[in-house]
Every structure is written in C-alpha cells, then in structure tokens.
Amino acid sequence: MIYPIVAYGNSILRTKAKKIEKGEIDVKQLADDLFATMEHTGGIGLAAPQINKPVRAFVIDANVLSEKYPEGKGVKMAVLNPVMLEEYGEEWSYNEGCLSFPGLHEDVVRKSKIRVRYEDTDFNTHENEFTGIVARIIQHEYDHLEGKVFTDKLSSIRRVIIRGRLDDIIKGKVKTDYKTIFAKRR
Numbered sequence: 001m002i003y004p005i006v007a008y009g010n011s012i013l014r015t016k017a018k019k020i021e022k023g024e025i026d027v028k029q030l031a032d033d034l035f036a037t038m039e040h041t042g043g044i045g046l047a048a049p050q051i052n053k054p055v056r057a058f059v060i061d062a063n064v065l066s067e068k069y070p071e072g073k074g075v076k077m078a079v080l081n082p083v084m085l086e087e088y089g090e091e092w093s094y095n096e097g098c099l100s101f102p103g104l105h106e107d108v109v110r111k112s113k114i115r116v117r118y119e120d121t122d123f124n125t126h127e128n129e130f131t132g133i134v135a136r137i138i139q140h141e142y143d144h145l146e147g148k149v150f151t152d153k154l155s156s157i158r159r160v161i162i163r164g165r166l167d168d169i170i171k172g173k174v175k176t177d178y179k180t181i182f183a184k185r186r
C-alpha cells in the first residue's frame with residue numbers, strides 16, 4: 001500500500017522510533033509498504049516515521065544513483081532496528097533532499113564510511129560496513145529513526161536563510177506530486 005508522506009513540522013519526525021520485537025508487527029508488510037511508497041514518490045530512502053509509523057525500520061534503493069556512485073549498484077534493502085556502531089573516514093558534502101521536505105535540497109557534510117548492525121525482515125542480524133552514497137543514505141534514514149532531520153546538520157546561518165521555506169513546508173504551501181500530510185495546512 002502506498003502511504004502519504006509525513007512532512008516536516010509533524011511531531012512524529014521529532015520522536016525517537018521504537019525497536020521492533022519479533023512477532024510484534026508484520027515487518028514484511030511494513031517493508032513492502034515502505035518500498036511501494038518510496039517507488040511511488042521517487043525516493044532513494046524512506047523511514048517508517050515518514051509514513052506515520054514510529055518504529056525502527058527504513059528502506060533504501062541506491063541503484064538509481066549507481067551510474068555516478070558505483071557502490072550503490074544492487075543495493076536495495078530493508079533495514080530493521082539499526083544501530084550505528086561507527087562513522088569514520090573523510091567528511092564529504094552532498095546535496096541532500098528528503099521526501100518530508102518537498103522542494104528543499106541542501107548540502108550536508110557527513111563522514112564517508114559507517115559500520116552498522118541491523119536486522120533483516122527475517123530478524124537475522126547483520127553487521128556491515130558501507131561507504132559513499134550507500135553510507136550517506138543510511139545515515140540520513142538512521143537520523144529519521146532518532147527524531148533528527150537533515151536540516152539539523154546545517155549551519156545556523158544556513159538555517160536562518162531557509163527558515164521561510166521551512167515555514168512554507170510546515171504550512172503546506174509547497175507543491176508535491178505525492179500525497180503529503182502537512183502539520184498546519186488550513
């Protein structure tokens with residue numbers, strides 16, 4: 001099922017998502033819904049809180065970017081209960097967007113490598129290292145599960161500059177080609 005996207009300004013995006021215990025919810029269905037919604041919206045990553053489910057799950061698909069970033073080739077996966085073990089390597093800047101921030105793209109600096117422990121939808125545990133664009137997408141989605149968003153990482157000056165655009169998103173004064181839940185649309 002394709003869900004509407006929760007936009008910036010809704011409190012669920014500021015809430016730390018809950019660990020998923022085995023048998024508690026249908027995680028295969030959740031992963032299917034996240035993938036379907038991500039594909040519908042043209043995203044490369046989508047976290048459960050963005051479809052109004054406050055649980056620790058996200059999906060990513062780095063294939064679309066794999067021409068420029070070969071490390072993304074074949075990387076399409078559902079991640080449950082991730083734990084960020086380490087972020088290391090060089091810092092690099094990338095122009096990020098987010099389905100919860102329609103129309104906004106900002107340069108964000110992050111470390112280039114991560115080590116992360118997570119479960120798949122069969123609740124098998126994995127511990128892997130990821131680099132480049134794959135690390136970047138996981139860092140962005142992981143932040144969503146911590147109640148953080150990419151604009152938190154901008155300089156205070158930059159945040160002042162975009163404040164009006166953030167207000168427009170909160171009020172729903174932006175166009176999207178997917179269904180969106182705005183915090184204060186009249």
Ligand code: NI
Binds near residue numbers: 097099100141
């Ligand atoms: Ni996002």
